[in-house]
Amino acid sequence: MPTSTARSTQLLLERFTPVQIRSIAAANRRINLWEGAVSSGKTIASAWAWMMFVPQASTTGELVMIGKTRDALYRNVLQPMMNPEIFGELAAQVEYTPGAVTCRIFGRLVHVIGANDIKSENKIRGMTCAGAYVDEATLLPEPFWDMLLTRMRAVGARIYASTNPDAPTHWLKAKFIDDPLQRQTMKVFSFELDDNTHLDAPYVAHIKASHSGLFYKRFVLGQWVAAQGAIYDMFDHATQVVDILPQMHRWISVGIDYGATNPTHAVLVGLGNDRRLYVVSEYRYARGTSNITLTQADTSRRIVRWLDDVPHHGRVRPPYVVVDPSAASFKTQLLQDGLNPTAADNSVLDGIRLVSNLLANRQLVIHSSCRELLKEIASYTWDPKAALDGLDAPLKLNDHGMDALRYALFTTRLLWQHQLRLAA
Known part of the structure; x- marks a missing residue:
């Protein structure tokens, strides 16, 4: 590293936590991995260690920085590296x-480089690498990681990687972190939220209160744990189901999970004057409860009529009508019937995490009339068979309302997330 940066290095090391400093000093193996809780300082420590390595990396090989997407890599790593503060x-x-x-x-x-699917390995095929930085390593396809290891051919080549924990059967955990032979060429630095002593106490308390169950264990405690049991185990029926709604400050969205043979479920979400989100009403039609088979046109018009006469609110037209992205022709029908539909962001785990945080913070409330939604939320569970394969996935059973709710909230989060009340 150039000597002109020595003073800056000293100043920055003084700002780092003891756990960060120890990890930077010890990052001298072929693979150096920082794993653990969110906001624990692991990404900044890994980026600093990477930056110290770059000037001394062999010039006979190429340098790469890798994330799930280039935008994510910029947001998580490059932007902080370019921040003088x-x-x-x-x-x-x-x-x-x-x-x-x-x-x-x-x-x-x-x-x-962005590496969001198996084909991404072609982006580094044929390279001779002197060094690599990997952001969110567990989100990379395993074949890409395997290919990257074969590309580290320059003398002294190293990988610097960071990640949040995942399932204990995830390939990174099972085949590398827990493998005695692989660990001979690795350094693994584990971080908990409380390791970041520079965080304000109210912020730490907020992060802890915002996570529950699986997400608390992974993102606060930094544990590699399997998804099992109830997904929304933090939901409290006694305090998060109400008979009387406050006045709505603004309408947010309708989320729709359309089914031709499966049930169609729609939920209406508003932001109350108390700055909490409310599921105000639901529409549901399941063929098993009637001998009538509905066409897409029938379903669309029924949803329009439902929104024309929402109990205690009358005609409601929220700015977003969010629809299952696979139901393209149904979106066309809704448009013909006067609604303005948009395809849902179907990021399942991110959506579940968002709903979990809202429930844990008591920022999401459901009206008692939404009976089918309340039935589903109590029985919504992780798929145990998927967990055996190292995957986090909800059990695809009686989940149409859960999908509709996730669509309605996750797709529109930029509209309301800064208007919610702070967690108590």
């Missing part, structure tokens, strides 16, 4: 334009 004078040594396929660190060319 975090990296001091060293921030000026990082040059990157968001979206670009390369950046420069201390003048060295670094390839910036």
